[in-house]
Amino acid sequence: xxxxxxxxxxxxxxxxxxxxxxxxxxxxxxxxxxxxxxxxxxxxxxxxxxxxxxxxxxxxxxxxxxxxxxxxxxxxxxxxxxxxxxxxxxxxxxxxxxxxxxxxxxxxxxxxxxxxxxxxxxxxxxxxxxxxxxxxxxxxxxxxxxxxxxxxxxxxxxxxxxxxxxxxxxxxxxxxxxxxxxxxxxxxxxxxxxxxxxxxxxxxxxxxxxxxxxxxxxxxxxxxxxxxxx
Numbered sequence: 001x002x003x004x005x006x007x008x009x010x011x012x013x014x015x016x017x018x019x020x021x022x023x024x025x026x027x028x029x030x031x032x033x034x035x036x037x038x039x040x041x042x043x044x045x046x047x048x049x050x051x052x053x054x055x056x057x058x059x060x061x062x063x064x065x066x067x068x069x070x071x072x073x074x075x076x077x078x079x080x081x082x083x084x085x086x087x088x089x090x091x092x093x094x095x096x097x098x099x100x101x102x103x104x105x106x107x108x109x110x111x112x113x114x115x116x117x118x119x120x121x122x123x124x125x126x127x128x129x130x131x132x133x134x135x136x137x138x139x140x141x142x143x144x145x146x147x148x149x150x151x152x153x154x155x156x157x158x159x160x161x162x163x164x165x166x167x168x169x170x171x172x173x174x175x176x177x178x179x180x181x182x183x184x185x186x187x188x189x190x191x192x193x194x195x196x197x198x199x200x201x202x203x204x205x206x207x208x209x210x211x212x213x214x215x216x217x218x219x220x221x222x223x224x225x226x227x228x229x230x
Contacts, residue, residue, distance in 0.1 A: 005035050006065050006099040012184050013051045013058040013073070020183065021045075023151040024062075031096050032066060042068040049073055059184055063099060076184055078191055084127065084178070085113035086169060086200025090120050094147045104128045113199060117178075118147060124167045130180035133162055133187065134195075140187070141175075143167045152181045161187065172198060 009028055012019040025044055032039035047068060048060070057076040063069040087107055094104060107116050108128040117132065118125050124143050126132060131153040134141050140162045142153055156162045167175075172195055179192035 004098075004100070006063060006069065007031055008097050008099045009062040009064065010097075010183050011060040011062065012076070013049075013054050013060050014056070016052045016054075018048060018051050018060065020151045020155055023154060024183070027097070027151060028062075028064065034096070036066045039066045040064060040068070041066050044068075047071060057184070078185065078189070079115070079129070081114045081180065081191065081193060082197065083113040084115055084117050084193055084198045085111045086119055086124070086172075086198060087111065087116045088119050092118065092120070092147065097148060101128075115180075117198060117200070119169050119200075120145065120147075122168055122170070124169055124172070127180055130182040130185065133179040133181055133192075134167060134175040135177045135179065136175045139163060140179075141165050141167065150182055152183055152186065156181070156187065169200075 007028070009024050011021065011024050021044075028040055028044065042064075044062065048071065051058075054073070058073050059076045061072040061074075063071075089103075089107060092103055092107075094101075105128070107118065115127050115129070117127055123145055124132065125145055126143070126147040131146055131148075131150045132143055133156075134143075142157070142162050142164050144164045144166045146153065153162070157164060175195050177192055177194050178198065179187060179190065181187060181191075185191050
C-alpha cells in the first residue's frame with residue numbers, strides 16, 4: 001500500500017462500549033469500495049479490544065487499507081480550543097479520512113490560533129479535526145458542505161438534533177457560538193468558542209454586529225494551546 005491509500009478510522013470507547021460502530025464500519029466499506037473496488041478484506045469487530053476492560057473515554061485508532069494495518073488504543077484528552085482562525089483553502093480535498101493529514105496540519109500549525117476554520121469558495125466547512133455546529137436562537141446548524149462527513153455529524157443529522165445549511169463566511173455574525181464535534185466529541189461535551197473568538201476576514205465580531213473584512217492582527221490572539229489529541 002502507498003501513503004495515498006492508507007486510511008484512519010477513530011472510534012470512541014466510553015461507558016464500556018464502542019460508539020457508532022456500525023457507522024464507522026459503513027464508512028470504511030465505502031472508502032474501500034471507492035479506492036479498491038471491494039473490501040475491506042478483514043472483519044473489524046473481532047479485531048477490536050474489549051471495551052468493558054477500559055475505564056474512562058479512550059480513543060481507538062484503526063489504520064487500514066484493503067487490509068488491516070494496526071489498531072491502537074489510548075486514553076482521550078480533549079483539545080483546549082480558545083481561539084479559531086478562518087483560513088481559505090479552496091483546493092483542499094479531505095473527503096476521505098486519509099492517514100496523511102499533512103495539508104490540514106500545515107494550516108493549523110501556520111495559524112496563531114488554537115485551530116483553524118477552513119473556508120472554501122466563501123463557505124465555512126470544518127476545523128482541522130472536527131465538524132462544526134453553529135448555535136443561535138434558532139437552533140443548531142452544521143455547514144451543508146463539509147470537508148469530511150463525520151460519523152458524529154451523520155448521527156446528529158439523522159436524529160434531527162442539528163440541521164445542515166450553507167453557511168457563508170460573511171454570515172458568521174448571525175451565530176453566537178460554534179461547537180466542534182467528531183467521533184470523540186459530542187454536543188453535550190460543549191467544546192467550542194464564542195464567535196467573538198473566531199478571527200479572520202469576518203471574525204472577532206459578536207452576533208448582530210457588522211462583519212469586519214479586515215484580517216486579524218496576530219497580537220490579538222490568546223497564547224496558543226498545545227493540542228494533545230486528534
